Amino acid sequence: MAERQQKSKPTTSREGESVVESAPTVTESGEKLKAELDDLLDEIDEVLETNAEDFVKSYVQKGGE
Amino acid sequence: MALPKVCGIETEYGIVVRGADNNPVSASSLLINAYLAAVAHERNRTGQARVGWDFEDEQPANDARGFSLDPMLAPEVETTLVNAVLTNGARFYVDHAHPEISTPEVRTAREALIWDRAADEIVRSAMDAARDMLPDGAEIIIHKNNSDGKGNSYGCHENYLLSRDLPFGRMARQITPHFVTRQVFAGAGKVGCELFDRPGDEITYQLSQRADFFEEEIGLETTLKRPIVNTRDEPHADAQRYRRLHVIVGDANMSEVATFLKVGTTAIVLSMIEDDELGDDFVLAHPVTAIRQISHDPTLGQTVQLADGRRATGLEIQWGLLERAHKYEQSCGLESVGIDVGTDVLKRWEAVLTGLEREPDTVAHQVDWVAKQRLISGYQQRHGLRPNSPKLKAIDLQYHDMRLDRCLALRAGLETLVDSDTAVAAKSQPPTSTRAYFRGRCLDKFAADVVAANWDSLVFDIGRDPLRRVPMMDPLRGTADQVATLIDESDTARILLDRLGETN
Numbered sequence: 001m002a003e004r005q006q007k008s009k010p011t012t013s014r015e016g017e018s019v020v021e022s023a024p025t026v027t028e029s030g031e032k033l034k035a036e037l038d039d040l041l042d043e044i045d046e047v048l049e050t051n052a053e054d055f056v057k058s059y060v061q062k063g064g065e
Numbered sequence: 066m067a068l069p070k071v072c073g074i075e076t077e078y079g080i081v082v083r084g085a086d087n088n089p090v091s092a093s094s095l096l097i098n099a100y101l102a103a104v105a106h107e108r109n110r111t112g113q114a115r116v117g118w119d120f121e122d123e124q125p126a127n128d129a130r131g132f133s134l135d136p137m138l139a140p141e142v143e144t145t146l147v148n149a150v151l152t153n154g155a156r157f158y159v160d161h162a163h164p165e166i167s168t169p170e171v172r173t174a175r176e177a178l179i180w181d182r183a184a185d186e187i188v189r190s191a192m193d194a195a196r197d198m199l200p201d202g203a204e205i206i207i208h209k210n211n212s213d214g215k216g217n218s219y220g221c222h223e224n225y226l227l228s229r230d231l232p233f234g235r236m237a238r239q240i241t242p243h244f245v246t247r248q249v250f251a252g253a254g255k256v257g258c259e260l261f262d263r264p265g266d267e268i269t270y271q272l273s274q275r276a277d278f279f280e281e282e283i284g285l286e287t288t289l290k291r292p293i294v295n296t297r298d299e300p301h302a303d304a305q306r307y308r309r310l311h312v313i314v315g316d317a318n319m320s321e322v323a324t325f326l327k328v329g330t331t332a333i334v335l336s337m338i339e340d341d342e343l344g345d346d347f348v349l350a351h352p353v354t355a356i357r358q359i360s361h362d363p364t365l366g367q368t369v370q371l372a373d374g375r376r377a378t379g380l381e382i383q384w385g386l387l388e389r390a391h392k393y394e395q396s397c398g399l400e401s402v403g404i405d406v407g408t409d410v411l412k413r414w415e416a417v418l419t420g421l422e423r424e425p426d427t428v429a430h431q432v433d434w435v436a437k438q439r440l441i442s443g444y445q446q447r448h449g450l451r452p453n454s455p456k457l458k459a460i461d462l463q464y465h466d467m468r469l470d471r472c473l474a475l476r477a478g479l480e481t482l483v484d485s486d487t488a489v490a491a492k493s494q495p496p497t498s499t500r501a502y503f504r505g506r507c508l509d510k511f512a513a514d515v516v517a518a519n520w521d522s523l524v525f526d527i528g529r530d531p532l533r534r535v536p537m538m539d540p541l542r543g544t545a546d547q548v549a550t551l552i553d554e555s556d557t558a559r560i561l562l563d564r565l566g567e568t569n
Contacts, residue, residue, distance in 0.1 A: 033426065033429075036478065037439060037443045040440065040443070040476060040477065040478070041440075041443050041444055041447055043476050044440065044444060044460065044473060044476075047463075047470065047471055047473070047476075048456070048459060048460065048463060049459055049463060049471075052455045052456045052458075052459035053455040053456075055455075055459050055462070056214070056455040056458045056459050056462065057455070058081070059079075059081065059213050059214065059215075059462055060213055060215060060217070061079050061080070061089070061162070061163070061212075061213040061217045061219060062089055062161060062162035062163070062217060062219075063161075063217045063218060063219065063288055064077045064160060064161045064162065064163045064165075064218070064219030064220060064288070065077065065160070065161070065218075065219060065220040065222075065287035065288050065291075065313065
């Protein structure tokens with residue numbers, strides 16, 4: 001099952017290569033995931049709506065379906 | 066043998082207008098009209114008449130349990146709003162106060178994913194086209210989500226072809242455990258809770274966008290007292306032979322793997338039920354309670370009660386369903402869902418359950434709620450935010466923002482299964498495997514002669530009186546294999562109809 005899971009790991013995701021290592025130790029893969037997440041959080045800081053409170057407050061939808 | 070699981074996805078999108086009048090109905094109309102105008106311009110056919118939707122065969126008030134609702138209570142069908150059929154066989158329209166895209170009917174989960182991705186691309190093009198029609202600085206922003214966080218929900222529905230011979234009661238009982246537990250991999254994740262009696266500081270994060278909104282086990286409603294199994298009996302096909310199961314319980318997924326698995330696993334479980342190979346082992350004692358309990362526990366440790374008194378986690382029930390699916394593959398085969406696609410579904414289903422069981426973070430590239438949770442908790446820790454900070458809810462909403470420069474899901478490293486060329490091509494090209502091929506090709510080639518279209522017919526005006534309606538009561542007739550040559554060789558709609566008349 002472990003092998004199967006490794007095979008199905010992402011091949012085309014942006015950060016793919018950082019998690020597709022064939023048999024990383026837990027620490028290494030944990031560190032890579034953390035580095036990936038740090039980059040991601042930097043990017044969120046750049047693109048997140050500037051006034052989050054207003055954005056969330058004004059996001060009102062009508063019920064649908 | 067189970068019928069081919071012809072299927073499709075309908076997505077209602079969240080819509081906001083920035084810098085102009087924020088009326089969701091007129092904004093939805095503008096969005097769709099802008100897209101249609103842009104497509105027509107691209108095709109250099111600005112003079113062409115738009116093909117509208119034909120409502121003659123719609124019966125949304127018919128109930129699969131064998132009765133019909135009072136028309137006064139029937140779900141509303143807005144006939145006056147924008148409603149277009151696209152050359153890929155999809156429908157792009159205004160539903161209540163949301164833009165909605167129904168994919169063409171397709172034969173496999175893989176195709177459902179491709180045309181769902183095409184819908185993403187259509188919505189992005191529509192936002193760009195609308196921006197050009199709005200005042201400077203104004204824009205329409207679309208979210209592929211299911212809730213505004215304030216108790217208002219809108220759906221992402223799926224549809225599956227079933228045999229009319231399948232007893233509805235047994236089907237509803239046996240599919241419910243999958244509908245309640247598939248959220249462990251198909252949930253899109255939500256910050257907070259929208260139940261009146263469960264304040265957001267108690268449930269700060271949950272698996273599903275939709276679980277809070279389900280109040281009944283079975284019923285016809287879609288907007289109030291939503292049922293886990295919807296009974297709308299409107300097959301859009303020969304009602305003597307077919308049912309269409311209208312599934313309203315799911316979340317809209319940003320993850321392609323999640324969309325693929327949501328549709329693929331459901332098609333397999335329905336096939337098992339149709340062949341009576343599933344049984345009642347997983348029937349739940351209290352499905353409405355269970356769907357919320359599972360959604361409200363991202364540790365996945367919560368157990369729910371089965372009808373026979375046992376308790377099991379959502380993951381355990383999913384493992385049980387997967388085991389049955391493997392047996393079903395051996396005993397009956399996976400022809401009903403497409404053998405290659407079905408095999409891939411089983412492989413990925415097992416991988417995602419394995420990952421969720423070990424450590425959910427390992428499936429952060431496949432499962433939306435895990436991907437989103439990772440962003441939320443990472444951001445919370447970095448900035449020392451409280452769990453109900455609006456910034457975290459903003460991340461939740463922006464995960465689903467369809468603008469390329471804002472969408473957080475696109476930045477979350479999600480695994481892709483469909484390359485962008487394929488998704489873009491599917492904006493205008495129909496699937497080859499169902500009657501959607503006939504619909505899409507006719508709309509492309511004979512647009513000026515098609516006056517109306519719906520799921521099970523096309524109406525032509527070729528200058529003779531009366532109009533000619535071509536019925537398409539079988540979703541599996543009208544495929545490329547059957548009609549591509551005929552359409553290729555017919556220079557006009559009149560020739561096409563004459564030749565169809567000869568073959569019928």
